[in-house]
Amino acid sequence: MQTIENILRAGKLTEACHQVIRNDGAAGVDTMSVKELKTYLDKNRNELTELIRKGEYYPQAIRGKEIPKGNKKKRLLGIPTVVDRMLQQAVVRIIMPQYEYMFSEYSYGFRPLRNTHQAIQKSLGYINSGFQHIVDIDLKGFFDEVDHCLLLQMLYRKIKCKETMRLIRQWLRVPIFLDGKLVKRRKGVP
Numbered sequence: 001m002q003t004i005e006n007i008l009r010a011g012k013l014t015e016a017c018h019q020v021i022r023n024d025g026a027a028g029v030d031t032m033s034v035k036e037l038k039t040y041l042d043k044n045r046n047e048l049t050e051l052i053r054k055g056e057y058y059p060q061a062i063r064g065k066e067i068p069k070g071n072k073k074k075r076l077l078g079i080p081t082v083v084d085r086m087l088q089q090a091v092v093r094i095i096m097p098q099y100e101y102m103f104s105e106y107s108y109g110f111r112p113l114r115n116t117h118q119a120i121q122k123s124l125g126y127i128n129s130g131f132q133h134i135v136d137i138d139l140k141g142f143f144d145e146v147d148h149c150l151l152l153q154m155l156y157r158k159i160k161c162k163e164t165m166r167l168i169r170q171w172l173r174v175p176i177f178l179d180g181k182l183v184k185r186r187k188g189v190p
Helices: 003-008 010-023 034-054 082-095 116-128 148-156 162-173
Strands: 062-068 074-079 176-178 181-183
Touching (some): 003 162, 010 082, 074 176, 082 162, 148 162
Parallel strands (some): 062 176
């Protein structure tokens, strides 16, 4: 079955919807809250999936919000609409298994069924075994510098579905609403 059809299956969209609701989070530019998402999906599922199949779905702008960091600086957070987050979650659930095997078993960030607590437990295990050094790598501003063309090329190697690639490309290129203005983005991911 083609990738986009797997993504748009009723069960996958429902799972993605429930995940977005569990994750909670702020509303995007459309002000729809996660509490409204299930009702929206129930009412609009057929129309939404048809728009995507026809290539007529267009994500809304990302809401930009600056949040404080620990060092008195601020970090720009991009907040997609809850509908776009649901669709993104559905895409991730289908394509992630194609990439998961490539990650190191020692990698805990942004991985399914892995979290910070597990990384700490693993580190404590190493300390209790006599190891004295732990390396924590966090590339400053990494997500702000992701090259869209390079990322899309890497994804296309495994995802040959043009509709899925179109959605991902649109999410990467959608402008961010910041200080009352729409700002184009040519690099970085929210």
